[in-house]
Amino acid sequence: MSSPLLEQLIDALRILPGVGQKTAQRMAYHVLERERDGATRLASVLAESVEKIGHCTRCRDFSETEVCAICTSASRDAHLLCVLESPADRMALEQATGFRGLYFILQGRLSPLDGIGPAELGLDQLAARLAEGEITEMIIATNPTVEGEATAHFLAQLARSKSVKPSRLAHGVPLGGELEYVDRGTLAHAFGSRIEMS
Amino acid sequence: MSSPLLEQLIDALRILPGVGQKTAQRMAYHVLERERDGATRLASVLAESVEKIGHCTRCRDFSETEVCAICTSASRDAHLLCVLESPADRMALEQATGFRGLYFILQGRLSPLDGIGPAELGLDQLAARLAEGEITEMIIATNPTVEGEATAHFLAQLARSKSVKPSRLAHGVPLGGELEYVDRGTLAHAFGSRIEMS
Structure with a gap:
């Protein structure tokens, strides 16, 4: 390599x-050839982000x-709390739905083998x-894994113990899909949870 | 988005x-969740690179x-000069071959429609x-596009005008390929340039 700094x-x-x-x-190579200004900006924003961005x-x-900003917003419904695994999930949900309640981000999921238990997910804080x-309904939107x-299930028990109604996202066939290509588990679930047409 | 800095x-x-x-x-998200130290390092190396890395x-x-370092090295053969389009090409060639001569990087290729002429490629400097x-042979290793x-062709003319022997990489079927899947142009070229077996 012609430059040790480039290697770094x-x-x-x-x-x-x-x-x-x-x-x-x-x-x-791309950055050094064509994006020097952008790279300078990226370097400073990255350093600033690591320094300043913490957790709510x-x-x-x-x-x-x-x-x-969402937690302090007066226009959000403080009776509804949606629990999610990651900030990316929150963004997807916020963009797709008209949900105007509050959120709680686990930053992970229960995984005892990896040493991730209730304490790591802040469940004492949630409890x-x-x-x-103030919260009447807790919408559980963890990933369907x-x-x-x-x-x-763990979260639903927690909610019930605090007299809060737990609910979760509906499972079923995704819109725009073809039955032929939907996996067996999803299809069985969708069939079992079929809804009467009005 | 929950944080303007994150958006930036x-x-x-x-x-x-x-x-x-x-x-x-x-x-x-990945960087903020799991790679804060790495991100701090990336930010500083990036800023330093943009500031310090220029062109030889x-x-x-x-x-x-x-x-x-290559141009100042006493162990390289100053009679051979290999001309390439980009630093990435130089690295590929340096790793694949035992070439011990010197290099000249065009940082592009002639493309009049994009306003890239001999001046942009530093051809006056090369001339x-x-x-x-000192140079006796100029190996032209531009991309086969x-x-x-x-x-x-332009470079070969330049070399001849300075009484330097131009040469270029051989075209032909790549090693490990199957004739059936080699494109027509390459196959025709390889057939035309067939070599007598000894």
């Missing part, structure tokens, strides 16, 4: 998800302030929040 | 090649110093170097 740059780029040696090389103390989502009495479902 | 970070990541909105989001005045490759008289071939 390629190495540093590999922390990005899905970026291996070849992609990191391509990124480094209410919902555990990423936030620069102690409590995030305290449910005990405040084995671990996500286990987490959902 | 996602936006800044999009300067990287092949990174769109979704990938940038995933990168930002001899070969136009990326370099932190005015003349790069001056050939005129020095239409523009790369046109550039190669």
Whole structure:
């Protein structure tokens, strides 16, 4: 390699998800050839983000302030709480639905083998929040994976113990799909949960 | 979005090649969740790279110093000069072959429609170097594309005008390929340039 600094740059780029040696090389060359201003901006925003972005103390989502904008918003319905695994899920849900309640981000799912238990997901904090009495319904929107479902059951028990109604996202065939290509589990579930047409 | 700074970070990541909105989001979340130290390092290396990495005045490759390590090396053969389109090509060639001569990086190829002419590729600089008289053979290793071939012909003329022998990479069927899947142009070329077996 002609420059040790370039080698360091390629190495540093590999922390990005899905970026291996070849992609990191391509990124480094591209940036040095055509995006020097953008790279300077990226460097400063990245350093600032790592320094300033922490977690909201209410919902555990990423936030620069102690409590995030959604949690402090007066226009959101404080009776509804939606529990999600990650900030990306929250963004997807916020963009797709008209949900105007509040969120709680687990930042993971129950996974005892990986040492992720209720404490790591902030469930004591969630329990305290449910005990405040303002929340009436907790919408559980963990991922429909084995671990996500286990987490959902655990959360439903927690909600019931605090006299909060738990609910979860409906399972079934996705819109725009073809039955032929829907997996067996989903199809069985959708058939079992069929709804009478009005 | 819960944090304006996070939005800026996602936006800044999009300067990287092949990174769109979704990938940038995933990168930002991943970095903030799991790679804060790596991100701090990336930010500083990136800023330093943009500031310090320029082009070698001899070969136009990326370099932190005015003349790069290869151009100053006493162990390289100064009679051979290999001309390439990009630093990535140089690295591929350096890794694949035992070439011990010097390089000249065009940082592009002749493309009049895009406004890239001899001046943009530093061909006056290359001509001056050939005129020095030390170089005896110029190996032209531009990409085997239409523009790369046109550039190669232009370079060959330049070399001849300075009494330097031009040569170029052999075309033919790639090793490990099957004739059935080799494209027609390559196959015709390989057939025409067939070599007597000894």
